[in-house]
Amino acid sequence: MRKPFEVGDLCFGRHPVLDLLRADPKRCLKLYLSRSAEEPFRRRVIAMAKGGGIPVQYVEMSFLDRLAPLSVHQGVVARVAPVTLLDFWEFVEDIPPSPEPLLVVLLDHVKDPQNLGAIVRTAEACGAAGLLLPKRRAALPTGSVVKASAGAVFRVPIVSIVNVARAIGDLQELGFFSVGLDAAGERSLFAGSLPERLLLVIGEESGLSRLAKEHCDEIRKIPMRGKGESLNVSVAASIGMYEWFRARESTS
Structure with missing residues (x-):
């Protein structure tokens, strides 16, 4: 229904x-x-x-x-939307220059509003510079997302993108290293530190789209035990964001 x-x-x-x-x-x-x-x-x-x-x-x-x-x-x-979505290039203009550590999160067609709200809330807690969302085939910041995020959508820049692959490429040209989280990744998320200027790309439980995988610099997986095949997308996103945040905090 x-x-x-x-x-x-x-x-x-x-x-x-x-x-x-x-x-x-x-x-x-x-x-x-x-x-x-x-x-x-x-x-x-x-x-x-x-x-x-x-x-x-x-x-x-x-x-x-x-x-x-x-x-x-x-x-x-x-x-x-209860918030105004930023244009990609408007967002880029306000990005602090290298080498300042920076986290940007891109959601590859995450469709559930509750997951989106939870991800925005964690993005704020980890100091993410912004959250990139495609306007098609994805959850967008409606009232239910505002509630699930505890109002974080009003404090974290939410950026509208047209094309996931193009956004990844544009940020790579601006000095970001892109890491996609996917169960098919050959390297563990915890095997070596994440880059200081990181574009973290996250998809639904079914994994990243083919184009997102092809354009990311690296695909990492979250190691798991037990019989579950995947984590909830908001949980996986939180683990990825906090892994980047943990390293920054330990050196500050």
Whole structure:
């Protein structure tokens, strides 16, 4: 069963949605547009969404009626983040220069909001400079994530990326060493210290995507005993972040 959206996660109606796209498009995570929307409005809202890199899903009016019951949605509903997502290059401009130690975390299509919230909370505790999220096929910082993170999403820079592989490559060019966590890794996470300027790439329990693996400088695994095949993604992320943090603390 599809979980209902929280009230604060939605913006609906033609004028409110257009105002959102004009004034604060980075908060717009996704648009649901009726297949029967009038052509002039349809062209306008699609053009604005494309300009902001916002995914659009075409749906029936009945879907919107269920999504935003008791509202006058006029054939369009936007899913909205309670925080403004940073543009990748905006984030990069504020990164302290080398050789200052820095941790950036990239989530490779982690879909569960509770896991995302827990990861953001740990990222704040470990002093991560930012958390990178793809806008498609991934959990995004909605109200449930705010709650799971204990408000950390308001304090850790959350960065929107279009392409995981491209983001890894761009950060490598900026001097980051990328380590992906995956059960198929040949080297243990604990076999040698992690680089001081680290891009930690984390996927779902099923592992990293093929492209993420191909673009990372190194793939490491978290050694395990017992019969479990994998750790919960938020647990694995926490172990990876704290391994980097532990080394920095021991030398400070």
